[in-house]
Every structure is written in structure tokens, then in C-alpha cells.
Amino acid sequence: MKNTRSILFHTVLMAICLISSPLATQSAFAQQAQVDRTELPIKGPWYPPITTLDARDATAPPVFEVKAPKGAPNVVVILLDDLGFGGTGATGSVLPTPHFDKLAKNGLLYNQFHTTALCSPTRQALITGRNHHSCNQAKISEVATSFPGATGMLPNDVATIAETLRQNGYSTAAYGKHHETAVWEISPSGPFTRWPNFVGFDEFYGFMGGETNQWSPAVYHNLNRVETPEDPDYHFMNDMATKSIEWMRFQQALTPEKPFFVYFAPGAVHAPHHVPKSYIDKQKGHFDEGWDVIRQRIFEQQKKLGVIPAGTKLAKKPDDIKDWADLSAKEQKLYARQAEVFAAFLDMTDHETGRVIQAIEDMGELDNTLIFYIAGDNGTSAEGGMTGLYNEMTYFNAEPQGSDIDFMMKHYDDWGGPSTYPHMSAGWAVAFDSPFTWTKQVASNYGGTRNAMVVSWPDRIKAKGEIRNQWHHVIDVAPTILEAAGLPQPRIVNGVPQRPIEGTSMAYTWEYPNAPSQHTIQYFEMFGNRGIYFDGWFAGTVHVKPWAKPETRFTEDTWELYHVEEDFSMSTDLAKQHPEILAKLQQAFLGEAVKYNVLPLDDRREELFNPKLAGRPDLMFGRKTLTLYEGMDGLLENDFINVKNTSFEIVAEVESGDKPANGVILAQGGRFGGWALHVKDGIPRYTYNYLGLEHSVAAGTAKLPTGKSTVKMDFAYDGGQKPGQGGTATLFVNGKAVGSTKIPKTEFAVFSADESAGVGIDMETTVSEEYDRVGSKYTGKINKVTVTLK
Template structure:
């Protein structure tokens, strides 16, 4: 045997002769080992052990097992984030709508009355779970309108780790439930990439939806990476489902690993549109809003002063000029708008109730005292995206269809408003009321009505003050560093091999013991669709560039800026721009400095046009594609994953096979009850249905059954609009090359079929395009070979 071979065989013995033994025990990374463990580089590195030199395991001492555990005493953490609820939306902050579980936490914890968000959902959510400004997270706006500009790509950078990933790598179990509106839209498909899905940004468990909103009765739900087919149950509601799933997970986690802390991110899609809620909740609200938004806005304001959540000398800021006085409305308008508010309040009631179930489950497990809870009542101000009248079907707004906001038409749905046959939103007048005492609403980052949200922090084992208001100025980016300080964890320098951008938020822990301490978050920029502003040490300067219900009126240099001394003017009621031009100029320059620092520029006020990826310049799975071929079982494809058949001629060719019994069900479909199309078969007869926004169905129906065996079904759509979006056309149906039916389609949807309804072969998931079948009977009973959709 040569010398090199001998050395290789006995290398461990030679190396190990000088190495000492180790104790036989489990090695636990905890507070006692803090001096030896580097938690700033994640994953935490295990210790190096010398090679074993003993031949027989009976004669050797086993090395300790390396196991990462959270610091001793680290609390469970629960972050509850409601959707589209403004500062005047909870009863703890003066609302006429009751939120008893939010109130209970406030009574036993701390209520923050100067906590701020970004004015829109995706940006707030990324800022919340990372501790960085939303442009630092590449989330300038919602994911669906991402562009290719730095700060706006919709793609979370690798150097911005989430608080979930940091906690997971420090020994926490982590889970997210509800709305995850933080993944780039072109990455939400079975092809991935999955690097920015919840499971890959720090959550061991995920149960929820991946877009901005979902139908609460028939949601597009994912469990981790897999689509879930929700049950055909008339009593099913996603708010209840997600609460139940989170409770089950926490119980399981505590049963198996009671010493391991958990982190739960509980983010309902409520009270974002569509406002879907069981009738039993709606009935409780009957008559509560008949006085109208002016009276109720004033009442909320007075209750806010009485509760001490706003200073006694606060003035009620004027409402926007576009919002009519309630007294000037017609009887029909009053009736409809009151109903819209009843349904919204009912949705909030249900949301707070289901959230209360989650909190109660934590208490029942004996974990409430050592659970740090952040209950944030909204990711922005209340939404005014329903416009002046509200909407029967929110998709009518995106497609410029006026009938969806016609008063008489909407009144026909008065009794079923909020039920499965509607996809509703409410009038902007209510948004302003529920954002009291401020002027503006969601999307307006330059006014506290768009960014001020009530928040409760609750942790009995650590926070001894109860039922108190904290008035330090803070922002959503401050939650993550607060969690780290509370858990005794450092900000990581490196995560998964990538050096990290420093956290940009400020911990709020100092406020727990020192109620009069000065604010430590002293500078913060805001920007959304060109609405922009900056807070600096008690002053706020900003400009309203575009109203939520309108188009921009100015170019950016022409915008008029306002100035408020918010230390003395809580509601931003008195513009001081003319009195203090020098202060205004300084703050405008400060905004530009922050804008350059955080990739806010260039400003971009485009909205609906950015839903088109070609205009936006973002990646798209279908760029350059003229055809898409799918096979049976391929379904659950969201609109950004599917070939775009809007505003063009196209054809569908399907190879199917029928047996002795007539086939039934869907061959291929896209969308659902509130807009879409389906090539389907009824009692063996092929049909093509175009559903225009749930308002009108155009059907091309054959007259004969498909033959036994294999056949080819084709639908040819001849668009007659040229370059005009939303025009009509003719749909012609063929079987084995012969025309069997034709129909005129007067109008088509030019912008979007749905925010969450999907496309697929062999089934119509979520709600159904046609009323001739339900979801269960939409499953095709024959065999589908392949389906090819080709643009012309």
C-alpha cells in the first residue's frame, strides 16, 4: 500500500490525537450561549467538532446535537393586519362600528394613535414584514402594476429578509394566514419561481390567497404551494376558514413543541372589497347608517375626543369637495348608500369576531400573557375606490362600465348586497367618514386619512401599563425592529449568504415604559401614485397629486404643496404653506433627498394602464406568445399566467372524447360569475358563453350532441373593434370543422376579468362563468386531449 493511501486512511487518527473530548448532551443555542453564538449571520452556524478517533461507538462519547432555539423568554408574536380600515374604523378610536376584540386588547394593552402605513396594501405589507421602506422592498405600488424601475419591480430583494425568516432561523415556528399580496404577479404560477412565495420568505406554513382581494365565498386559496379547492358549502366563508386554520396550526404547534415560540401573521382580506358577509351579520346593522355620512363622521369625531384618542382641541378637517352632502342626496341614493355601509360594518363585525377567536385560542392555550400581539386596524385608510356611488361589481370599475354604478340598477341588488351574487364596494363618502378626523382616504399618501391607522400592542408579561394611549409618531416599518428587540435578537447582517440592507425602522419598545418619551422616528417620506409628502419632527408637507376616484390634473412640477404643523394640528386641518414658505421649502427638499435615497424616483402616476405588462415593462409569462396549449387538469391559472384574449380575435381548439353517455362540464374557462368566458358542454351539446361583468350573457349553443368518440370543438371569436378596447365581436362554434352555432357579443371586458378568478381545463374553479352549471357539475365528464388557444 502506498504512503499516500496509508495517510488517507489514518488521517482522522493523526488529526485527532491532540483533540479533547466533549460532553454528551444536546447543544442548545439560547441566552446562556449568547456570547458564543453569532445571531447576526443566519442561519446560525453550528460548532466545529474534531474528527472522531475512536473505532467503536461503545467506547466513544457522542457529540452534542446542534439545535437552534430562540432566546430564553422570547415571546410568541402575532401580527394582525386588517385591510382597508381607516383611523375612525374601530370603536376604540371612536367609530360607530363595534370592534369588541380590538377594544379588549386596547383596554389591556396600549393604543397607538400616531401609527402610519403607506396608503396602499402591497407596500404596507412588505414594509411591515421587512422593517424597510416599501421602495427599498421594490414595492412602490401593488404587485399587479409593478414596473421595471428600481423600487417598483415588485420583486423583494435578497438583501431584504423578512421578520418571518429572521425568526424562523432563530428558532421560531412561523405561519401566515390570509392575504399575501407581496409576490410578483408573473411568479404566481405552477412554474414559479417560488423564491418570493410565503414558504420561501420565512413562513413554515401558509394558508391564504396571493392577490389583492378574493371572493370570500369562493376564494382562490393556496395551502403552501398548492391550490385548494374550497368546499361547495353555502355556509363557507374564507374569514371563518382562515381563522380556524390558524387556530388548528397553533394548537398543533404548541402540542408538539410547547417550548418553541410561534410567529403568526394573520392578515384577513377584510374589509377590502368585495364586501362579502353572512346575512346574520348584516341584519344586526339595520338602520345604523340611515343618518348618513356627515352626521356619522361628526359623531365619530366627537367620540374620538371623548375617548381621548385625539386631542380635545382637534378640528374636524373638511371633507373633499367631490363628496356630496348627505342632505343633497336623493331618497334612492340614501337608501343604497346606507345599505352599503351596513354591509361594510357587518364585514368588520365578522372580521373582528373571527380575529377574536384566534386571540381566545391563544388564551385558552395559556399563551396569551407571553404573546406579543400587534393588532393593526388597516393597511391604509378606508378605501374610496368604490367612487361616488359604490359598485355592484368592482370589476365594472376596472372595465369602465357605467351600469355597475347605476343607482337604480344597484338597488335591484339591495336585498342580496354582500351575498354571493354581488361583488360590492361602497361609496367614497363612507371612506371619508371612517377616516375621521382626516380629509382623505386610501391611496392618498400625502394625508393622514390615507396613512393613519389605529394599532394596539398587547403583551401582559412585559407591558405593565394597560388601557393607555401612546402618541409617539411611528410607521409600519417600526414593527419588525420592535419584534427583534422584544425577542432579544439582533438585526441580522447576513441572511442565507446575502449581506442585508440595514433595517430602516425604529423600535417602539421605548414607548412601553415611558409614555411621555419623545418620538424616536422623526423623519419619514410618503409616496403613492404621485401623492407624496414628508413628516419631519412635528411637521408634515405634502401634495395631493391625484384623487382616488379621478385622474391626475397636473404634471408633477405643477402640484400645490400643503404644510401642516401636525404636533399642534392632529387632523391636518389648517394649511400653513403661505405662513411658513421657508419651512415648506425645506421639507420639499428633504422629500427629494429621501426620494433619491430610497428609489422613489421617478414618480409614476399611472394606474389602470399599468395592468398591461407591455406598458408597465415588467416580465410576463406570455410575452411574444401567440398560442397556449393546455391539458386536462391544468387549472387555477390566474390572469397574469394566462394568454390575454382581451381586445383581439382568437380561437380555441379542443380535442375531446365522449362516451355512450352525453358529456357535461367545462372544456376550458376563464373568470367567473362577475366576468369571463367558458367553452362547455351541456347534455352532450357544446356551448360558448361570454359573461360580460355579470351583467349580460351571450351564448352560442349547438343543436346536436357531440358524436361518440373523439371530436374537435372549436370556437372562433372575430373581434370587430380594431384598436378600440372593449368592443364586441362574433363568436362562432364548430364541431369537426362544421359551424354549429354563432352569437353576437355586444361588448367585451378590455381590462380585467377578475382579481382572483382563475382559468383552466376541465373545471371552472371558484365561481362559475355560466349559471347552467355549478362548480361540482363543471367537472368535464368526458376526456380532454388538449386545448389550444391562439391569438389572431
């Protein structure tokens, strides 16, 4: 015991002597210069215990701060939506993109850059540097399943580039479309671990789904819903640009030495194509020649600019796309209008994006800012079908009237305005994907996956206006950013070992224009459309067209083979000439598919919107009853009990004062589909809005009594097990029937992509024209509302 105490005493004494020595203190301070950035968060240095009694006699150690590596640039990633390779002026388009083109003249244009063929997968791959199945994002988040690779839930071992930069001393922000969070996690109940603020973004301002109404968007600021301003000139594209500029100015004013990372991702030019009339007027008559002439013009301009090799052939268009000359005069007029609106939407988008770039220049930061301007997250969308759509939701609910030419012509003058929710004909998608055959969703053809990209960093990239033709993929952006910032890929993030980044840095291309491509193999897969690139060859199969259902089983698919090193547009199928090469590439695809959790292949579409069929979690957990209270609003469709294709009732306990109440008790959806239990001048009403095409109204005959009362709406569904059928809505006040209406049809699949449900307010567009958004706020008192399925 005595020896033990002696050893302990001498050990402590030696430690005190060591601590007190200047050498020990200097050694501890020096640790700050030896930062290990492979484990995040970065650990602060160990300081020995202080033995000096009086602070006046002691030297304080420096406060540990995480700072970005010296010389690390600001980083801005701009990602447009649903715009293909032939969609920018720099790549030969007739569409207006002056700011993209200006950046291309001052930077590098990549003509062999690829995406995944769909929104959510491209976005996850972009911000992580991993393949989309490695991110569990096989398809869009709304159709996630329980299969590995397809759950829609970003794994903890796949950190985003935003999180890596944030923990290395960057300020980080995201604006616009965030289509990467699992749909059942987008509610006030969370969990919030996969929301933008928790995957690396200090600031977020945008929407959480695949699309939004640009006039009345469902916007979140960080974790909180915000109401759209009551401004007739409001448009989200302008709003998000302004918000991003304000944030950058604020960040630079307070911390000019701290670099920023901005992820600027407009919902444009994804449907709905919403744009002010002033932009549309500028495009009048520009598309009257039709998609065949314009597609050929884009192709010729691409050759002239040197964006595609001079010997490139224009690939044939899909057989389903009619020749423009075979269309009626009425069809030509309508489709030309659709293209005018699309072009106007792109013009506005590029203008607002240009404002962001100009703001960076005005702050004196442009030279030290690495910008990736990616013109599309996939090919141009053909999801408008052969005719285009007045209301995109008519497509999801299989309603033919939404694509009826005569009906759509009634909306010719207001196409693109707040009274429409439009998409364009697939013929234009093929034209703007020139020189390729296919479009968005087709991962087995470059028309679905090739997008123009400009990279600019004046301090580092000295070449200007040059083309880089190395083969690259969206997973290559994140490792490029890390190399530019002087950062390693982290091994551990927030205690979780990370899987390696699967992309390849593109930085080698900046100074070596003729360097061979370093990204030599890449698989592609979407809804069973699948293919593989390997060292100048591409093999793939178009399993399902964007506007049709699968025609074959996977084992019956016909594969094509292209020598893309020599055949830029994939115009000549060599499968019969080189069956041995095709066979090797098919085997290579299977190897990559197993490696990255691509299997099993899944070509289901409409079925996957049903959580039960898809096998993903459902916030309602099969419940039959949901009770809500005043102030509960902003509930997206996946957060709300599913009242489609069934009988149900709504029971509301309300209180009325001396003045008649007005406003919404409970509503779901909006102008383009939904329903509302509301009160007008004290009289209860139930409005069912079928896709903006027909309104059915059950109205009471007397005002609600003063004080407490119970208002009930009972819907008796007529369809049995058959979806989308009609029924009868009956209103009751204090147990007495006061009105009813027959509803001929109901929406069987979806009310809206982003319109919400809420008590006491109709938050975005309004279900009924009898009230506006401000007037939808209930003026009485709502104690509770219960929805019960029968």
C-alpha cells in the same frame, strides 16, 4: 522531503493529543452557548474528529439545535385591510370592533401609527422593516414596472421578519392575504422564491392577490391550490381563522417550548364586501343618518375618548363628496345599505380575529404573546367612487351600469351576498377616516396613512388601557419584534449581506409613555401623492384623487404644510405662512426619494395593468398560442394568454362516450365576468359573461359524436384597435359551423382579481348559471385545448 514528513507527523500527533483531551471536547461543547445570530442560518459548533474506536467508550456530543433566545415571546401580527383611523370603537367609531377594543383596554393603543396608503407596499414594509421602495413595492404588485423600487420583486438583501424568526428557532405561519409576490411568479412554473413558504413561513393558507371572493376564494395551502368546500355556509374569514387556530394548537401540542409567529392578514374589509346576512341584519338602520352626521359623531367620540387632542378640528371633507342632505331618497337608502354591509363585514372580521386571540388565551399563552393588532393597511377605500359598485370589476372596465343607482337598487336585498361583488360609496370612506380629509391611496394625508394599532404583551407591558402618541410607521414593527425576542438584525441571511432595517423599535414606548418619538423623519409616496414628515411637521401634495385622474404635472402640484405636532387632523394649511419650512421639507423629500429609489414618480394606473406598457415580465412573453391539457387549472389572469381586445380561437380535442358529456372544456373568470367553452347534455356551448350584467351564448344544435371530435370557438373582434368592443363568437364541430352569437361588449381590462382559468373545471364561481362548480367538471375526456390569438 524527510523534514516535511517529520513536520507533518508531529503536527498530526499534536492534533490527536489535543483532540483526545477533555479540555478540547469541553471547549467544543461550550461553543453552543456562543451562538452568532447575526449570520443566518446559524452555524453549528465545530467538533474535533473522534479518535475512539468503540462507541461504548466515547461521549457523544450534543445534537446541535437552533432555539429561540430564552424568554422570547410568541408573536402575532394581525393586519386588517382597508380600514381607516376612525374605523374602530377604541378610536371613536360607530363600527363594531369589540375584540380590538378589548385588546386596547388590556394593552396600548397607538394613535400616531402610519402605513403607506396602499396594500402591497404596507405589507412588504411590515414584514421586512424597510420602506416599500426598498422592497421594490412602490405600488401593488399587479402594476409593477421595471424601475428600481417598483419591480414588485422582494430583493434578496431584504429578509422578512418571518425568515429571521424561523432561523432563530420559531415556528412561523401566515394566513389570509399575501399580496407581496410578483404576479408573473404566481403559477405552477414559479419561481417560488418569493412565495410565503420561501420568505420565512413554514405554513401558509390564504390567497395570493389583492382581494378574493370571500364565498368562493382562490386559496392556496402552501404551494398548492385547494378547492372551496361545497358548503353554503362557507366563508373564507371563518375558514382562515379556524385554520390558524388549528395550526397553533398543533404547534403547541408538539413543541410547547418553541415560540410561534403568526401573521394573520384577512382580506377584510377590502372589497368585495361579502358577509353572511345574520351579520348584516344586526346593522339595519344604523347608518340612515348619513355620512356627515356619523363622521361628526365619530369625531366627537374621538375627543371624548382622548384619542385625539381636545382642541383638534375636524378637517374638511373633499369637495367631490356630496352632503348627505343633497342626496335623493333612493341614493340615501342605497348608500346606507352599503355601510350596513361594510359594518357587518368588519363585525365578522373582528369576531373571527377574536376567536384567534381567545384560542391563544385558552392555550395559556396569551401573557407570553406579543400581539400587534393593526386596524388597516391604509385608510378606508374610496375606490367605490361616488356611488359604490354592484361589481367592483365594472370600475376597472369603465362600465357605468355597475354604478347606476337604479340598477344597484335591484340588488339591495342581496347586497353583500354571493350574487354581488360590492364596494361602497367614497363618502363612507371619508367618514371612517375621521378626523382627516382623505382616504386610501392618498399618501400625502394622514387619512390615507394613519391607522389605529394596539400592542399587547402582558408579561412585559404592564400598562393597560393607555394611549401612546409617539409618531411611528409600519416599518417599525419588525425591529420591535427583534428587540422583544432578544435578537439582533441579521447581517447575512442565506449567504446574502442584508441592507440595514430602516425602521425604529417602538419598545421604548412601553415603559415610558411620555418619551419623545424616536422615528423623526419619514417620506410617503403613492401614484405621485407624496409627502414627508419631519419632527412634528408634514409637507405634502395631493397629486391625484382616488376616484379621478391626475389634473396636473408633478412640477405643477400645489404643496401643503401642516404643523402636525399641534394640528392632529391636518386641518390648517400653513404653506403661505411658512414658505421657508415648506421649501426645506420639499428638499428633504427629494433627498429621501433618491435615497430609497422613489424616483421617477409614476402616476399611471390603468396603463400599468398592461405588462407591455409597464415594462414588467409577462409569463406569455408575447406568445400567440397557448396549449393546455386536462388537469391544468387555477391559472390566474397574469398566467393566461390575454384574449381581451382581439380576435382569437379555441380549439379543443375531446372524446365522448356513450353518455352525453357535461361540463367545462375551458373557462376563464366567473360569475362577475369571464367566458366558458362548455358542454350541456352533449351539446357544445360558448358563454360570454360581461361583468355579470349580460350573458351571450352560442349553442350547437346537436350532441357531440361518440369518440373523438374537435370543438372550435372562433371569436371575430369588431373593435380593431379600440378596446372593449364587441364581436361574433362562432362554434364549430369537426370543421362545421353549428352556432353563433353576437357579443355586444367585452371586458377590456380585467376579468377578475382572482378568478382563474382552467381546463375541465370552473374553479371558483361559475361563468354560466347552466352549471355549478361541481357540475363544471367535464365528464368526457379532453386531450388538449389550444388558444390562438389572431
